[in-house]
Amino acid sequence: MATIEDVAKLAGLSRTTVSRVINNHPYVSEKKRSLVMNAMSELGYVPNSSARSLRSQKTEMVALLIPRVMNPFFSELIERMEMAAAENGYQLIICQTKYSKKKELDYLNLLKTKQVDGIILSSIQNDWNVIEPFLEFGPIVLCNEFEEDAHVPSVRLDQTYGGYISTKHLLDLGHRKIAYCTGGYKSNVAKSREIGFLKALEEFEVSFQEEFSFRNAFTIEDGREILREIITLKDRPTAIFTGGDEVAAGIITEAKRHGIKVPEDLAVVGFDNQAITELVEPSITTVYQPIEEMARKTFQIMMEKVNSKRYRQKEIVEYDLELIVRESTVKQGVLI
Amino acid sequence: MATIEDVAKLAGLSRTTVSRVINNHPYVSEKKRSLVMNAMSELGYVPNSSARSLRSQKTEMVALLIPRVMNPFFSELIERMEMAAAENGYQLIICQTKYSKKKELDYLNLLKTKQVDGIILSSIQNDWNVIEPFLEFGPIVLCNEFEEDAHVPSVRLDQTYGGYISTKHLLDLGHRKIAYCTGGYKSNVAKSREIGFLKALEEFEVSFQEEFSFRNAFTIEDGREILREIITLKDRPTAIFTGGDEVAAGIITEAKRHGIKVPEDLAVVGFDNQAITELVEPSITTVYQPIEEMARKTFQIMMEKVNSKRYRQKEIVEYDLELIVRESTVKQGVLI
């Protein structure tokens, strides 16, 4: 593998001059510049990035911590984030915490060992006070997560609003017995949605019935089970708010098996606007989340932080969610 | 940030001894070892990985090249590959080529610049002769891809068999007018499936009708369009083989809108065994692919290559696919 030294020799110049050409420094005569360029291409020279990182204290890599990849929301987040990284000449390292505190800490260590310039957290397992000390070693930016006492940038979606509009939609349709079901891992995300949910109920002077509450629902199968639970209730809800389209899909398909009509007997709203919302019949009313904008903004802030080296500063960017009404809440004419 | 030098000073020893402790070398007395350990934890010392990489010529990172993340097949591949990497103490860098030759080359350069120890290709855009030269700089392992003239390891699924069993299934059910539709990007993958498809037809002495061929089908919407094309045909197929569950789902949902019964009027087989296969009604007959085993094996071979430093050696590991029969080909009793 050719080094900068080899290039210098071949060009009959010093390492310094070669380095200057590589880094586009001024004060290099055109003659020597082209001499260097020729030598570089002749040798197929490429700078060694470990050496560069050691010298510059920058790796041009960022780690993205997520609970897992196989969740359409996070898949899209990865896709968008990788694109944002690429546009900035950065590489993206994927870190699945699998909801484990230990794994999260292991990955946070990438900052200490200088394997990455910064860390984007889209999932938080540990208490903030155990994460905070890592800020000594580099920037941490929250994406789709939020911590009240964290003095770091946080780019997120207005989940409270999301919970509010979808619940209000159900209330506007006349529903008063509304079940609430959500996944737990989204921590603050789930909490915010619940606040919005309750706020809407309050506005309509409807009180929430605790037996209509379902937690830890993530998958299609979870949705199916929830429906089975619901039909055992004497007093059944007429509508249900879910924290994810998969869960909504599970509820809907299982409802059909049990002869429960959607939306007549049970209206269902999902969350995420995934592809399945248009596949299931009836199609699923859901909440669209502007993941691309969020990813872009997150990365942009990360670049700022990397350059400014000021990591501890609270800053919140919030994007609005959008309700997409489909057939699982409002019966529509059949299309031909 | 504390360096090895700081630790050595605090412990009153030399850098070498500290280094030996870090790397678990023998020949270090217990006394000094604990002296070093204490100094390390007191300073919160962690080795700088750029320095380590520069010295050892290893980065403990591997790049995974895929066309894009937001495709359930690749999402799962990423998820499994990240887990395999983590088990081996490696980090995984995600590289989306977006089907672009240039991007692929940019990412292959990670090998040259020594940012990664190896590259896993799950998608090939450029001709092999332009990829081959990169082998000078590190190992390349193919995963779910195949190149006849590439002298590198290739871990893949027997796509020919996959195409064969699903087509044979349709033939066994009595279908003789079978349409074929597939995505183009899977290059050799798609070709292999087609070979299996044709082989099955041949065994049943059925000839393929060219007007039943649809290319570049990837999405649900593509599936819908294909169905709309099909109904314009005078002579319609009675069954259709697709290269992906999304396409199959699109065909099925659109068929229902047009009053075409699945499977009675049109039998459909998908590919990938994604979650939607059980959501759509009728549920989709599909082909299961053992992605986890493939990812695991790929990474294991990568580790071998990284250590042995012998990169140019052909080696093929192939896993069988499995047909999963559901309602889109065989009408089943309604479950309650």
Next chain:
DNA sequence: CTGTTAGCGCGTTCAC
């Protein structure tokens, strides 16, 4: 068993 020394490849003062 332990310390001294010499680079890994690069960027950057600081002289010329």
Next chain:
DNA sequence: GTGAACGCGCTAACAG
């Protein structure tokens, strides 16, 4: 405009 020399942090001979 250009080059010599130092050091980023670490590991591995080599010599004791």
